[in-house]
Amino acid sequence: MSPGFDYDLVIIGAGVGGHGAALHAISCGLKTAIIEAGDMGGTCVNRGCIPSKALLAASGKVRELRNAHHLKSLGIQIGNVEFERQAIADHANNLVAKIQGDLTNSLKRLGVEIIRGWGKVSGTQKVTITTDKGEKTITAQDIILSPGSVPFVPPGIEVDGKTVFTSDQGVKLETLPKWVAIIGSGYIGLEFSDVYSALGCEITLIEALSELMPGFDRDIAKLAERVLINPRDIETKVGIYAKKIIPGSPVIIELADFQTKEDLEVLEVDACLVATGRVPATQNLGLDSVGVALDRRNFIPVNDNMAVLSDGEVVPHLWAIGDAIGKMMLAHAASAQGIIAVENMMGRHKTVDYRSIPAAAFTHPEVSYVGLTETAAHALGLTEGFEVATSKSYFKGNSKALAENDTDGMTKVIYRTDTGEVLGVHIFGPHASDLIHEAAAAIASRQSIQTLAYLVHAHPTLSEVLDEAYKRALVS
Numbered sequence: 001m002s003p004g005f006d007y008d009l010v011i012i013g014a015g016v017g018g019h020g021a022a023l024h025a026i027s028c029g030l031k032t033a034i035i036e037a038g039d040m041g042g043t044c045v046n047r048g049c050i051p052s053k054a055l056l057a058a059s060g061k062v063r064e065l066r067n068a069h070h071l072k073s074l075g076i077q078i079g080n081v082e083f084e085r086q087a088i089a090d091h092a093n094n095l096v097a098k099i100q101g102d103l104t105n106s107l108k109r110l111g112v113e114i115i116r117g118w119g120k121v122s123g124t125q126k127v128t129i130t131t132d133k134g135e136k137t138i139t140a141q142d143i144i145l146s147p148g149s150v151p152f153v154p155p156g157i158e159v160d161g162k163t164v165f166t167s168d169q170g171v172k173l174e175t176l177p178k179w180v181a182i183i184g185s186g187y188i189g190l191e192f193s194d195v196y197s198a199l200g201c202e203i204t205l206i207e208a209l210s211e212l213m214p215g216f217d218r219d220i221a222k223l224a225e226r227v228l229i230n231p232r233d234i235e236t237k238v239g240i241y242a243k244k245i246i247p248g249s250p251v252i253i254e255l256a257d258f259q260t261k262e263d264l265e266v267l268e269v270d271a272c273l274v275a276t277g278r279v280p281a282t283q284n285l286g287l288d289s290v291g292v293a294l295d296r297r298n299f300i301p302v303n304d305n306m307a308v309l310s311d312g313e314v315v316p317h318l319w320a321i322g323d324a325i326g327k328m329m330l331a332h333a334a335s336a337q338g339i340i341a342v343e344n345m346m347g348r349h350k351t352v353d354y355r356s357i358p359a360a361a362f363t364h365p366e367v368s369y370v371g372l373t374e375t376a377a378h379a380l381g382l383t384e385g386f387e388v389a390t391s392k393s394y395f396k397g398n399s400k401a402l403a404e405n406d407t408d409g410m411t412k413v414i415y416r417t418d419t420g421e422v423l424g425v426h427i428f429g430p431h432a433s434d435l436i437h438e439a440a441a442a443i444a445s446r447q448s449i450q451t452l453a454y455l456v457h458a459h460p461t462l463s464e465v466l467d468e469a470y471k472r473a474l475v476s
């Protein structure tokens, strides 16, 4: 315990980032407190990963069981498949309650003090907590800020939470609108279009940029579009943005060309999900009391060790992690950053290796990746002076996928031609979110495709799609 302080570590925000940091701090012997103003578990547990994956799991089963053609190819026939919207919503809500309870108990069991209220830095190594009952100030050797993020709603869009809503309300599945517009084809847009289309809604997917799924590798995005969008009841509008959205019945959406800003058409739909990204929840954190200014996009500036910066200089004993620093808005990235922050405050110099952090969209089939897209790899090659090559393999050549009659998908491995170092791996296909981890481990140790091609994969497994892609690189 640091002499003269109430705690060794105080964490503001009990999302997955704060939780990960707290668990690691306890394992390092630090007396730790965590401050939470809202729901324990933050976005991921209450309004993000957990409820959305519960909805995807249930709606994915409906899709599978209603796919008579696929079932027949396996010799199976079943009758009408029914579902109850409220029962699916209850599954998601119950899972949230369970995981929120488990997370809170894990903190209590380990001796992390949970303080409810709004936390604010009130000077060097000081935090003030405001509750309905008043204010109290505590001191800590170190402070971690993990306040997370909230949905971004572009100007002109009015959210009423009922007919026009963000994922915060969407995960509650309070209605199944007959016709729903989804604004944005990123992670949330894709996952919700998977849920809604499986449950029988008609969708119009609107993307401002010139291609759908702009954040994903191009080959993967094109194939994903052919499987996840085109055959389903989803109309797409690309290069078009929602200039104005008025809630009601119907919801009125004014669309305009993203490049020219010219007005295009007006849609009248039953509901609209706004999935246009997230912004950091970094207001009123008391950062001015220690001379810290937010960056241009309101993220907290940090260095590679997660130390908060003021004018480029480290602010001693102040750290920030998670969505609020804007490096990679993912749950596992937030908790990895929490662990790295604690390691550095313990005097062990460590940084986060973003290149090896995987990401996945839990659609049916799934999309996953780790490392660079082909475009980013070529750009890096140009600045660092190396050539890039790719190797692809397809689920339609994989015995396990063939046995399941589930063969839509591909794997793409991107590597340097000089050293063979793997720079990125992208998978679209069944279980892609699990398959990506061997590639993440390979990238973490900067392995070459030549080494990976000699790894032995069990047969018949889906993981052989990676084996095939590695081996193909040796003969190309």
Ligand SMILES: Cc1cc2nc3c(=O)[nH]c(=O)nc-3n(C[C@H](O)[C@H](O)[C@H](O)COP(=O)(O)OP(=O)(O)OC[C@H]3O[C@@H](n4cnc5c(N)ncnc54)[C@H](O)[C@@H]3O)c2cc1C
Pocket (backbone or CB within 6 Å): 012, 013, 014, 015, 016, 017, 018, 035, 036, 037, 038, 039, 040, 041, 042, 043, 044, 045, 047, 048, 049, 050, 052, 053, 117, 118, 119, 120, 146, 147, 148, 149, 167, 188, 281, 284, 285, 321, 322, 323, 324, 328, 329, 330, 331, 332, 333, 334
């Ligand atoms: C619909 C959806 C689905 C998602 N699915 C996935 C997924 O499948 N996989 C994945 O990796 N990521 C997913 N994400 C992203 C993931 O939820 C976030 O990356 C993650 O929650 C970030 O964690 P965090 O700890 O930084 O912040 P948060 O989870 O946002 O937690 C921050 C916490 O801090 C509290 N807080 C803020 N300010 C204060 C203050 N001053 N005082 C006290 N408390 C404060 C907030 O109340 C909140 O509880 C999803 C997000 C959404 C919206």
Ligand SMILES: NC(=O)c1ccc[n+]([C@@H]2O[C@H](COP(=O)([O-])OP(=O)(O)OC[C@H]3O[C@@H](n4cnc5c(N)ncnc54)[C@H](O)[C@@H]3O)[C@@H](O)[C@H]2O)c1
Pocket (backbone or CB within 6 Å): 154, 183, 184, 185, 186, 187, 188, 189, 191, 206, 207, 208, 209, 213, 214, 215, 240, 241, 242, 243, 275, 276, 277, 278, 328, 329, 330, 359, 360, 361, 362
């Ligand atoms: N499976 C997962 O890991 C998962 C799932 C959901 C969310 N998340 C996280 O949550 C964050 C937010 O997700 P998201 O899908 O909202 O953001 P995103 O950044 O992934 O996608 C937003 C999309 O909306 C488009 N857009 C923005 N404004 C628009 C407008 N006015 N009209 C039309 N299109 C517009 C953007 O071009 C972009 O393609 C992501 O950064 C992601 O990291 C992760």
